[in-house]
Structure formats: C-alpha cells, structure tokens
Amino acid sequence: MSTLTSSPRPLLLSMGDVCGIGPEVAVAAWAADLDLSGRSDLCLVGDVAVLRRALGFMGLQAPVLQLECLQDFAQRPPHALPVWQPPGLAVGLVDEALGQISARAGVAAALCIEASVAALLAGQAQCLVTAPIHKEALHAAGVDFPGHTELLQARSVPAGAALPPVRMMLANEELRTVLVTIHCSLRQAIEQISAARVLETLRITHQALQRMGIARPRIAVAGLNPHAGEGGLFGDEEILHIAPAIQQARAEGLDASGPYAPDTVFMRARHAAGHPGEFDVVVAMTHDHGLIPVKYLGVEQGVNVTLGLPFVRTSPDHGTAFDLAGSGRADPASMAAAIRMARRLMQPPVAT
Numbered sequence: 637m638s639t640l641t642s643s644p645r646p647l648l649l650s651m652g653d654v655c656g657i658g659p660e661v662a663v664a665a666w667a668a669d670l671d672l673s674g675r676s677d678l679c680l681v682g683d684v685a686v687l688r689r690a691l692g693f694m695g696l697q698a699p700v701l702q703l704e705c706l707q708d709f710a711q712r713p714p715h716a717l718p719v720w721q722p723p724g725l726a727v728g729l730v731d732e733a734l735g736q737i738s739a740r741a742g743v744a745a746a747l748c749i750e751a752s753v754a755a756l757l758a759g760q761a762q763c764l765v766t767a768p769i770h771k772e773a774l775h776a777a778g779v780d781f782p783g784h785t786e787l788l789q790a791r792s793v794p795a796g797a798a799l800p801p802v803r804m805m806l807a808n809e810e811l812r813t814v815l816v817t818i819h820c821s822l823r824q825a826i827e828q829i830s831a832a833r834v835l836e837t838l839r840i841t842h843q844a845l846q847r848m849g850i851a852r853p854r855i856a857v858a859g860l861n862p863h864a865g866e867g868g869l870f871g872d873e874e875i876l877h878i879a880p881a882i883q884q885a886r887a888e889g890l891d892a893s894g895p896y897a898p899d900t901v902f903m904r905a906r907h908a909a910g911h912p913g914e915f916d917v918v919v920a921m922t923h924d925h926g927l928i929p930v931k932y933l934g935v936e937q938g939v940n941v942t943l944g945l946p947f948v949r950t951s952p953d954h955g956t957a958f959d960l961a962g963s964g965r966a967d968p969a970s971m972a973a974a975i976r977m978a979r980r981l982m983q984p985p986v987a988t
Contacts, residue, residue, distance in 0.1 A: 644710040645762050646718070647978060648755065650748045651682025652767025654729050654741045656956025657966035659690035662767045664968035665975060666717060667696050674714030677762070678975070679706065681748045684719050685730040691717065693964045706760045722751035735958035737770060742777030745769040746787065753791045756947040763948035763978045767971065768956045782819040784951060785942050792945050802944035803840050805917075806930045806953060807977070808937045811906050812917040813926040814841045825922045829860060829873055834881035837919055842890050844943045845916055847981050856901050856915035857882055857894030858925060864895045878921075892919075902929035938970055939977045948981045950974040 649666065652658020662680055669676040680687055688700045701716040703709060712718045725744055732738045749769075755761045766784055774781065781787040789802045805814045816837045817825035838855060845853035857878060858864075861871035868875055878895045885892040894901070898920065905915040906929075920926030930938060931953065938953025952970035960966050 645760060646679030646706060646709045647677045647975070648720075648752045648761045648764045649678050649680050649975075650745070650752055650764065650766045651680060651687060653738075653745050653770045653773055653956045654683060654686045655732050655734055655736055655738050655773070656768055656770060656958055656961050658767030658769070658956065659686050660693050660961070660964070660966045661952065661968040661971040663687055663690045663696060663717060664694045664966070665971040667694075667698065668968065668972060669975065670715070675712065679703070679709050679718045679720055679761070681720050681722065681752050683725055683729045683744065684721050687717065687719050689730055693962055694966075695964060706755055720751075722747055734961040737772050737776060739773065739776035739778075742770065742773030742775070742779060746774060746777065746779045749784070749787060750791050753788060753947075757792070763950075763982055765971070765974050765978050766949065766951045768952065768954060770956045770958075784940075784949075785818055788942055788945060788949055792947070800944050800946065801836050801840065802942055803837055805841070805844065805941040805943055806927055807939050807941065808930060808933055808953070808973075810908055810933055811902060811913075811930050812845075813902070813930055814844075814917060814919050814943065815923055815926045816919065816921045818923055822922060822924075826860065826873070829877055829921055831877045831881045831884070834878055834919070834921075835884050838881065838885040838890055838892050839888075840943045841917055841919055842885075842892075844941070844981070847983065849980070849983070850916055852891055853917060854915045855885075855890065855892040856896055856905055856918045857892060858898040858901045858918055858920045859895035860898070860921040860925075862897070862899070864897045873921075894919075898925050906933075937973045939974045941977060941981070948978050950978045950981070 649662050666678045684702050699716045701718050703720045729744055732741050752764050789799050803814050804818050817828050860873045865871045865874035874895045882892050905913045905918045907913040940951040942949045952974045
C-alpha cells in the first residue's frame, strides 16, 4: 500500500514491452498499492488500450483514466487507473502479437522511457519504475542502446553533454551486488577495469546504500580472477587496479575491503536466517560475476537499480516472459519490490 498518495507528483511506472508481461505486472502492482481511499501515487506511462487489456488479463476491474498531462494526476478519482499516454505513441499497439519480438513494441517502450525521463527532469514526477523491455525489440526498432541502463544514462543529460557515471545494482532481501562493468563482452569488460572505475563504483555504491538507510555501508569488493588473483599467479588486475582503488576508498572514509575471491564472497555477504551477512553489498567486476548469485536466489523479490542518475530508477529482476504474456499468471512480486525500493531511495541519505 502506498505511503505517498498525497503527493501531487506521481511515481511513474512505464509499461515495458507491450508483447510481454510488463503491462500485466504493472497494473497488478498498481491495484495492490491502492490505499483505503482507493488511490496510489503510481501513474502508468503507456498505451491506454494495452493497459486496459492487461487489467482484464489479471482479473482486475477498474476504470482507466487517460491523463492529458501529468499535472492532471492530482485530480485523479479513487479506484481509477491513471495512465499518461505520451504524445507520439503509435496507434494499434494492442494488436501486436503477444509473445513475439516487435519493432513497434520496441519503439513504444523506448518512447515511454524517454517521455518519463523528460518529465522527471522537468520536476513533474517523483521517480521511475520500469517494466521489462526486450533488447531484441529495441534493436529491431533501431534504438541503439543495449538496455534500459544505457538509454536512461543518455537521456538524463542534454544532447552532447558528458554522460553521468552510472552503475547497476541488483538487490533482494538476502544479497546486494553492484557492477563495475555492465552490458559488454567479457573481453571488453576486463579491458574497462581500472583503479579509477573501481573507485568511482565504490563511491556511487556508498552513497546509494546511505540513501537506503545504512549509515556506514560495509562494501566487499570481489576480485576478477580465480582466488582474487592469488597474489598475481592467476592475473594482476587485483594488484594493479582493484586493491589501489580499495585503498583510496578507505582513505576517503569508506568501509571497503577486499579484493576477495569471487567464488566465496557472495556466500559471506548473504543475509539468511541464522546467518547475518558480513557485508551490506558486494561490488563485482563483471555482469555475470555479480548477477548470477542474486538471480540464483530467485527473481521474485529481486530489484534492479540504476545508480548515478539524477533521478531514482528501479526495475523488477525479470524479463518480458513472452511465454506468460496474456495468461494472467505473471507474478507482480518483483515489480512491487521495485516500487518499494524506489520509495526507499527517495528518502534523504542517512548522515554518517
């Protein structure tokens, strides 16, 4: 249930790929978020017809209120699903085949994200939670970004301006991990690792966890190589780049330690029943090093957070699930967790 329903500015929830489960988990999360007055601070960004159909798929009954502009959100009636359909959204999206890659769906998903970012930068919304998109649909649409993170990064600044340094965090109730490198080949990822990049990641991670209410985050840094390089026997990235970054972070007052062997540090950091974790977060060098342990624990409560943007953005830890689209069996738990995380991150950081 929402705790911010009195705000005149909405928390934006983009519909994702219309051929996947994004619209369904979005409307289900909205319905579960209604307070006793029948309102929520969530406003869906997407196609009215698609979202109306998604209500039916999920067995929900609610009138759909199409907002002419986001300023109209404050006057929303109770129990009505508020939808902002951005200008330029293609007509007939509801006719796209469910469970199929569609260039039109890719265009629509990107447009909803870009419109949401513009609204955030204009101060018209609180934050953004994004439903899943399909990378192949984006590519088919000619959108030259490998995923949400890079698209959001590019649209968060004026054209031609320097891009803000961003990082991906994946989190659930048991484990948090932040990545030094994201969507690139493993060879490219190794080439991108530097002391400056690792240090920047540690700073961004420290600030983000303070916003989550952890006054002095305990940051474990995973090595890149087996056994964290074993003193240089299995690679020297730990000696040349990772250890110097940790040392500098500690000189700045951050509680960072490592580099630790990447095959055991996640077990040490995991918070489980009868096993409090030794760390609050693990910084991993590459995408799969960091995300496999979190995803293995289950995607139902997993949340993807983009750190370093000038606004809060979260997303559920699952994809478009084309095989479930239209079945009404999509689980909105991860979307609900992403909404809760967004609200936590909007709070002022805890003072050290």
